[in-house]
Amino acid sequence: MLSKKIEKALVKQINAELYASYLYFAMASDLEAKGYAGTSNWMKAQAQEEIGHAMRIYNYVNERGGKAEMKQIDEPKNEWKNLQEVFEDSLEHEKKITKMINDLMDLAIEEKDHATKSFLNWYVDEQVEEEDSMNEVLDKLEMVKNSKNGLYNIDKELGGRQKKCEFVPEEEE
Numbered sequence: 130m131l132s133k134k135i136e137k138a139l140v141k142q143i144n145a146e147l148y149a150s151y152l153y154f155a156m157a158s159d160l161e162a163k164g165y166a167g168t169s170n171w172m173k174a175q176a177q178e179e180i181g182h183a184m185r186i187y188n189y190v191n192e193r194g195g196k197a198e199m200k201q202i203d204e205p206k207n208e209w210k211n212l213q214e215v216f217e218d219s220l221e222h223e224k225k226i227t228k229m230i231n232d233l234m235d236l237a238i239e240e241k242d243h244a245t246k247s248f249l250n251w252y253v254d255e256q257v258e259e260e261d262s263m264n265e266v267l268d269k270l271e272m273v274k275n276s277k278n279g280l281y282n283i284d285k286e287l288g289g290r291q292k293k294c295e296f297v298p299e300e301e302e
Contacts, residue, residue, distance in 0.1 A: 130193060130194045131190065131193045131194060131195045131242070131245070132240050132242065134236065134240065135233075135236060135237065135240055135242055135245055136190060136193075136195040136196075138232075138233055138236055139186055139189070139190050139195070139197075139233070139245075140190065140195075140197060140198050140200070141200075141229075142186055142229060142230070142233060143183045143186045143187055143190070143197055143199075143200075144199075144200045144202065145225075145226060145229055146179050146180070146182040146183035146186065146226075147179070147180070147183045147202055148202050148203060148205070149176075149179040149182075149222060149226060150176045150177070150179035150180045150183070151176075151202055151205050152176075152205040152206070152218075152222060153172045153173070153175040153176035153179060153219075154172070154173070154176045155205045155206065155207050156172045156209065156215050156218075156219070157169045157170075157172035157173045157176060158207070159207060159208050159209055159215075160172060160212075160215065165212065165284050166284070166288060167283075167284040167285050167286070167287045167288025167289070168212060168215070168283070168284050168287045168288070170287070170288045170290060171287035171288065171290045172215075174290045174291065175219075182252070182255070185251075189245075189248055193244070193245075206218070212266075212270055212280065212283070212284075213267070213270050216263055216266045216267050216270065217267065219263045220260065220263040220264065220267065223256065223259045223260050223263055224260065226256060226259070227256040227259075227260060230249065230252045230253060230256055231253070233245075233249055233252075234246065234249045234253060237249060266283070266287070269283050270283065
């Protein structure tokens with residue numbers, strides 16, 4: 130059984146994950162409109178991944194006797210100057226999510242909720258990966274500056290990301 134405090138915090142996290150998906154879909158649309166089909170594909174895959182993160186929490190809340198209530202999702206920004214700004218905003222958003230996950234972990238420890246702490250370990254690890262992937266793209270963008278050939282190659286590389294929909298969480302290894 131979840132405490133009401135943890136249940137409320139997890140529901141807030143569901144909303145944050147769904148907002149992240151909404152934000153990445155907005156980025157994908159803006160990128161597609163600007164001719165960055167590869168990076169748009171990358172962001173669509175990122176958006177789908179965030180829905181999977183939300184569903185993982187949704188399922189956990191309901192399995193633990195809580196109720197995963199849906200809250201209003203704020204409208205995201207819908208236009209960016211360039212790829213650099215897209216990935217800077219993405220990194221800042223992922224840092225915000227990392228802080229939220231860390232706060233959730235602190236709450237689980239404070240409440241001595243070992244099951245939730247164990248559940249959240251996956252998110253702690255996932256956020257390291259999320260921030261790293263954003264930093265990796267930002268490093269590449271820094272290398273090419275505004276070179277059209279460089280941007281073309283980055284867009285092409287990012288387009289190779291396979292869409293991975295995690296609506297149903299995969300089994301843990």
